[in-house]
Amino acid sequence: MASHQVSRALREGQLSPTELCRKCLNHIKRTRHLNAYITVTEEAAMKQAQEAEMRLQNGTPRGPLDGIPFAVKDNFCTKDILTTCASKMLGGYVPPFSATVVQKLLDQGAVLLGKTNLDEFAMGAGSTDGAFGPVRNPWSEAEAYRQHRGPEAQTDWVITGGSSGGSAAAVASLSSYFALGSDTGGSTRNPGALCGLVALKPTYGLLSRHGLIPLVNSMDVPGIMTRSAHDAATVLGILQGQDMLDATTIPSPPGQTDLPEDFDIKQITVGIPQEYHAPGLSSEVLHQWCRVAELFEEAGVQVRAVSLPHTQFSIVCYHVLCCCEVASNMARFDGLEYGHRSPVSLSTEAMYAATRHKGFNHVVRRRILSGNYFLLKQNYERYFVKAQQVRRLIADDFTKVFSSGVDVLLTPTTLSDAATYQDFMREDNRTRSAEEDIFTQPANMAGLPAVTVPTVLSSRGLPIGLQLVGRPMQDRKLLAVAHWMEERLGFPRISFCGDEETGESHPWAEREGTMAGA
Amino acid sequence: MFSNTVRRSLSYTTFYLRPIGHQRNAWLTSMADQSVQRYNSNDTNHVHHSKIPPSPTWQPVKMTQPTQVPGEVVDKLERLALVDFQNQEGVECLEKAIQFADQLHSVDSAGVEPMDSVLYDRSMYLRKDSINEGECAEALLQLSNHVVDEYFVAPPGNIPLVKNEER
Numbered sequence: 001m002a003s004h005q006v007s008r009a010l011r012e013g014q015l016s017p018t019e020l021c022r023k024c025l026n027h028i029k030r031t032r033h034l035n036a037y038i039t040v041t042e043e044a045a046m047k048q049a050q051e052a053e054m055r056l057q058n059g060t061p062r063g064p065l066d067g068i069p070f071a072v073k074d075n076f077c078t079k080d081i082l083t084t085c086a087s088k089m090l091g092g093y094v095p096p097f098s099a100t101v102v103q104k105l106l107d108q109g110a111v112l113l114g115k116t117n118l119d120e121f122a123m124g125a126g127s128t129d130g131a132f133g134p135v136r137n138p139w140s141e142a143e144a145y146r147q148h149r150g151p152e153a154q155t156d157w158v159i160t161g162g163s164s165g166g167s168a169a170a171v172a173s174l175s176s177y178f179a180l181g182s183d184t185g186g187s188t189r190n191p192g193a194l195c196g197l198v199a200l201k202p203t204y205g206l207l208s209r210h211g212l213i214p215l216v217n218s219m220d221v222p223g224i225m226t227r228s229a230h231d232a233a234t235v236l237g238i239l240q241g242q243d244m245l246d247a248t249t250i251p252s253p254p255g256q257t258d259l260p261e262d263f264d265i266k267q268i269t270v271g272i273p274q275e276y277h278a279p280g281l282s283s284e285v286l287h288q289w290c291r292v293a294e295l296f297e298e299a300g301v302q303v304r305a306v307s308l309p310h311t312q313f314s315i316v317c318y319h320v321l322c323c324c325e326v327a328s329n330m331a332r333f334d335g336l337e338y339g340h341r342s343p344v345s346l347s348t349e350a351m352y353a354a355t356r357h358k359g360f361n362h363v364v365r366r367r368i369l370s371g372n373y374f375l376l377k378q379n380y381e382r383y384f385v386k387a388q389q390v391r392r393l394i395a396d397d398f399t400k401v402f403s404s405g406v407d408v409l410l411t412p413t414t415l416s417d418a419a420t421y422q423d424f425m426r427e428d429n430r431t432r433s434a435e436e437d438i439f440t441q442p443a444n445m446a447g448l449p450a451v452t453v454p455t456v457l458s459s460r461g462l463p464i465g466l467q468l469v470g471r472p473m474q475d476r477k478l479l480a481v482a483h484w485m486e487e488r489l490g491f492p493r494i495s496f497c498g499d500e501e502t503g504e505s506h507p508w509a510e511r512e513g514t515m516a517g518a
Numbered sequence: 519m520f521s522n523t524v525r526r527s528l529s530y531t532t533f534y535l536r537p538i539g540h541q542r543n544a545w546l547t548s549m550a551d552q553s554v555q556r557y558n559s560n561d562t563n564h565v566h567h568s569k570i571p572p573s574p575t576w577q578p579v580k581m582t583q584p585t586q587v588p589g590e591v592v593d594k595l596e597r598l599a600l601v602d603f604q605n606q607e608g609v610e611c612l613e614k615a616i617q618f619a620d621q622l623h624s625v626d627s628a629g630v631e632p633m634d635s636v637l638y639d640r641s642m643y644l645r646k647d648s649i650n651e652g653e654c655a656e657a658l659l660q661l662s663n664h665v666v667d668e669y670f671v672a673p674p675g676n677i678p679l680v681k682n683e684e685r
Contacts, residue, residue: 096657204636218635244645248637272569279574290567305569312576316621323615327599334600336670338661347677353600365601366608370615372599373587386622388632393625395633430615447636472636 002228003068003177010056010067017056017067021049021111024069027175028113034136036169038074039082040114045069048111055109064234066109071176073167074115075122076102076222077211081112085213086130087120089359090339099211100243101180101222108238113176116166119429120361122187122215123326125436126424127165129363135165137195137418137462138173143495144461158418158462161194161436163187164223168195171225172494178235181223184215185318185433186413186440188223189452193413193465196454196491198482200224200232201440203472204447205250207236208243216325217248219444229483232451233259236475253473263480269302271406275311278438282416288455288464289412295488296410306406308397311442313390315434318441320374320387326364327371333359363429395446402471408481409469412439413452417462439467449475453482454491463491582620584613597679 009015025042052067061067072078075085077095084090098106106112119129127135139145140157149156160168164181168191171179181188183201192199200223207222214220222239226232237257243249272293277286297303335341335355342354360368374383401409415435424432443450449472452465466485470478566572592609596602603609655668664671 093661096654096661242643244643247642247644248635249643250637250640272567274571274575277571277573277575279576281574286570290570293567293569303569310625312579313622313625316619319615320619320622336662336672337658341663345673347679348672348675349600349677349679351673353602353679356601360601362604362608365599365604366611366615368599368601369595369603369608370612372595373591373612373616374619376591376594383619383622385632386627387619388634389627389630390622390625392630392633393627395636428611430611430618434618445636 003226003231004064004228004234006177007064007068011061017049017052017111018046020067021045021069021113024113024175027173031138031173031175034138034169034173035117035133036135036166036173036175037071037114038084038086038117038132038166041081041112044081045111045113048106048109052109052111062107062109063238065105065238067111068177069111069113070105071113071116071167071170071179072102073118073164073179073181075118075182075213076180077213078102078112078115081115083115083213084131085121086118086132087359087361087364088131088340089333089356093339095211097211100208100245101239102211104239116164116170116179118166119163119363121213121330121364122163122182122184123363123367124162124429125186125190125433126159127162127191128159128421128424129361129429131361134421135160135169138169138494139196139418139462141496142461143497144457146461146497148459148461156420156422158420159194159424161191161414161418163191164225165191167225168192168197168199171195171197171227174494178224178226178231181225182212182215183221183223183444184219185322185437185444188225189413189440189450189465189467190436192225193452193454193467194418194463196463196465196494198226198229198232198451198453198486200236200451200475200479201443201449202236202240202475203449204444205248206240206252206473206475208246208249210243210245214329216322217329218321218325221444229451229453229479229486230259232482233257233476233479236479253476257476259480259483260476263484265296265481265484266300268407268481269304269405270296271304271306271401271409273306273308273311273401273409273411275308276411276439278312278415280415280435281412284458285412285414285416285464288466289410292455292466292485292489293410295485304406306401306404306409308394308401308442310390310394310397314394314442314445315438317387317390317394318437318445319434320383321391323367323371324374324384325371326367327375330360330364330368335359366430391445394442398442398446398448407471407474408478411467411469413465413467414439417458417460417464443469448472449478451478451482453485453489455489457492579621579624582617582623585616585620587612587616593681600679
């Protein structure tokens with residue numbers, strides 16, 4: 001069930017925060033093989049739940065998230081809790097502070113269950129390239145996929161997408177009500193789509209990056225992963241706003257944060273960017289794209305074909321800018337002040353090199369080296385400045401379309417549904433990222449809000465998502481459109497094999513019925 | 519779904535697709551049926567929407583010759599980056615990354631101002647230039663593997679990295 005329903009049950013006393021927290025912790029243990037969590041903060045979570053329980057009993061809850069369990073991607077700093085970025089480089093790193101977005105949730109009484117798995121330093125699109133091993137997509141264990149694959153389904157599991165795959169798996173497997181991801185080129189929306197979630201990449205600057213370990217400073221945003229647009233709006237309302245600790249934050253737009261109740265879909269104009277039919281788009285995703293466009297038209301919404309001419313160069317531009325910023329950002333990891341340090345003591349440089357060789361995986365090392373190449377004096381104009389120019393052309397394409405009267409763009413989120421782990425691992429990380437981020441990274445280039453909404457299960461029984469991209473600062477309107485889609489699409493709830501015989505395995509599946517009706 | 523066809527279409531699209539005249543969305547493929555995942559018209563749930571192009575719309579891009587990265591540049595990059603290529607495969611990966619990036623040169627960007635932030639048109643908040651946090655030296659020193667009193671300890675400096683002779 002969605003967190004707003006649990007929130008109501010908590011307030012009405014039908015469920016207690018400690019009971020809820022214990023159930024989530026037990027469920028994390030049962031689903032450990034998904035590898036969604038790197039660290040589970042059991043003791044602290046129970047303590048937070050008890051505090052929330054006191055507040056609720058006294059009738060003084062802090063807000064809609066008081067007592068609601070959540071998870072955080074392990075590239076956000078959390079005070080006194082191990083923070084690894086799924087890299088050996090940060091082995092043993094326990095930050096002395098919490099990221100602003102994490103602190104805001106804790107201040108609201110939300111209960112932190114643990115830190116979730118990812119691709120090392122969030123560089124990847126599968127959650128397969130981290131020091132703690134790959135994350136499994138919970139939908140590979142659901143009835144629909146098992147039936148499709150038959151006996152092979154036992155060994156043949158599918159990826160979550162990435163890089164926020166652990167957060168996606170945590171929310172999709174029902175062990176957490178919502179989770180924080182990060183989104184630089186699609187790292188929240190890609191796993192969100194492949195795991196059947198509503199996953200929001202907010203407008204750049206609306207949420208603080210303070211305490212989010214940077215990948216590409218000019219594109220990184222904290223992402224919100226939930227099971228409904230309503231929940232995403234609630235979490236967004238709490239997290240947004242200017243932060244004195246992040247000079248790139250902007251004040252929240254005025255007005256309410258909840259979804260508008262008087263929202264009239266007929267007032268919206270939907271644009272279909274023609275360039276988003278990219279080579280490799282699966283027929284099933286194309287089908288959903290057409291179906292939802294039709295749904296909008298049937299509801300009296302104006303649907304227009306629009307053009308974003310530089311789309312196909314966006315992934316190339318992203319590749320160059322990402323490597324350059326990575327090369328610069330990763331320079332901070334030298335073994336001296338924190339994290340892994342090599343015992344080599346020949347010279348400072350030798351110690352740095354040995355530390356970084358051991359600490360980074362080959363994906364990170366290769367991006368650093370490519371970035372250094374693009375930034376060499378003789379290449380700087382040819383690659384880095386050129387990419388920055390192309391970035392402006394890409395951002396201008398969006399500006400033109402939005403100023404022509406379009407409110408939201410409807411596009412695919414990914415080329416296809418989730419690949420099996422075996423298929424995914426056939427190509428190297430760079431090639432895969434170039435494929436997987438095609439539809440998602442343009443929104444990061446231009447700093448626009450974008451959300452993926454689950455539509456249906458594919459013929460393989462796996463989720464297919466579609467993306468909505470909005471104007472800057474129109475995150476709430478975007479979520480209102482997402483909510484409209486959600487209501488009409490009726491995406492199925494995950495159902496696991498054997499759920500019926502062993503009612504115990506998902507204790508709140510049964511509660512769900514009673515509470516949704518409450 | 520994520521079949522080899524899909525992958526092949528991605529990696530070879532730029533090589534094998536040519537537009538036919540000026541007809542939009544019409545393509546000629548030199549690897550018939552292999553390089554492009556077509557919209558499957560046998561799909562029983564076939565839905566077509568007039569605003570959504572039925573086939574891929576990307577324009578062909580001329581791929582440049584792969585750049586050879588000479589040994590001395592490899593060496594220089596390793597010194598700058600303080601990470602190593604490890605093997606020839608690592609160098610080849612860089613060469614592929616450069617070739618991929620070279621596609622940018624088919625975009626005309628003459629006179630376009632480079633964009634380094636999406637907030638370029640906003641006036642950003644600047645805090646007062648005064649100290650309002652600190653007193654955390656101890657907490658920070660605790661994170662290091664090697665400190666003496668209030669100092670981080672590094673091995674001897676000003677010694678350049680030895681050349682990687684193995685390569």
